[in-house]
Amino acid sequence: MSEVDAKMRIGELSARTGASVRSLRYYEQRGLLASVRTAGAHRLYPETAVDRVHLLRRLFDAGLSSETIAALLPCVDAPAEEVTVQTLEVMRRERERISAQIEALLTTRDHLDVLLAAATGHLHEQRGAALAG
Amino acid sequence: MSEVDAKMRIGELSARTGASVRSLRYYEQRGLLASVRTAGAHRLYPETAVDRVHLLRRLFDAGLSSETIAALLPCVDAPAEEVTVQTLEVMRRERERISAQIEALLTTRDHLDVLLAAATGHLHEQRGAALAG
DNA sequence: CTAGAATCTGACGTCAGTGTCAGCTTCAAC
DNA sequence: GTTGAAGCTGACACTGACGTCAGATTCTAG
Secondary structure, three states, X not given: OOOOOEEEOHHHHXXXXXXXHHHHHHHHHOOOOOOXXXXXXXXXXXXXXXXXXXXXXXXXXXXXXXXXXXXXXXXXXOOOOOOOHHHHHHHXXXXXXXXXXXXXXXXXXXXXXXXXXXXXXHHHHHHHHHHHO | OOOOOEEEXXXXXXXXXXXXXXXXXXXXXXXXXXXXXXXXXXXXXXXXXXXXXXXXXXXXXXXXXXXXXXXHHHHHHOOOOOOOHHHHHHHHHHHHHHHHHHHHHHHHHHHHHHHHHHHHHHHHHHHHHHHHO
16 A cells, blocks of 8 residues: 555646645645655645645635634644644634624625615616606 | 814724724725815814724725725715716625625635534543543 | 824835745656 | 756745834814
């Protein structure tokens, strides 16, 4: 059995995830993404790196900082071992933060809907006036 | 009738909204918040500025950029007049963006919930093992 | 009128996540 | 072995939404 199937180079991982090469290196530097190296220090990634990067993108897009993500990843990687009460607390806080953000976005979307309805109505009025005039 | 009831100074507006003085000046610079000036160039705000700032905060927190907000504000301020097809398009795009972000956040929150459940379970196991050992 | 608080403008600092460039090395193909 | 693509490190640039500081001015209380 092979130890790990580290095949992918950074360019391919970038192409397959949409994350820039620069970002992938940054994630590694922040401890969010591991790689093995060839003799010449080129990075090699296993297939699982694709999902990992997708996860990272989701968390980044949700507004988590790299530091927060780094605090959560041990739970993803080794749920049975490294779980501390502090880590749990971080997860709960982030959950609450995300919930609050969802609420804010829902409110804002409702607000936009009201504006959209009004604006659309006014546009129709204008068009009606133009046709009538 | 008075033209406009511009009473508040920037410090009070800051105190009443939670936005820093610096932020309020920044909003003005970006065209998001208007003020009249005293002879000595001190800013004066009407009561309505409080709500305006709250709105701005919500939009910023929802991830809109100042540029995007600037594009939307005409709809808020003069729904009947300045509504262009372009503005409508901006609003629709932002609505879609916000919806997508809500979806992403819901997914992420679900993911966190799974992790939380697993982690909590493991903690209980650990405690059980400790008590048993 | 004067002290002191508040405000003004302008400029530079910060922070995170990336873009970008330079200069060098390694890899894959021929 | 040579060459061109791809990778490497390191450093500086940028954007956005501010913080912060300096130095001058204005408002308000006594």
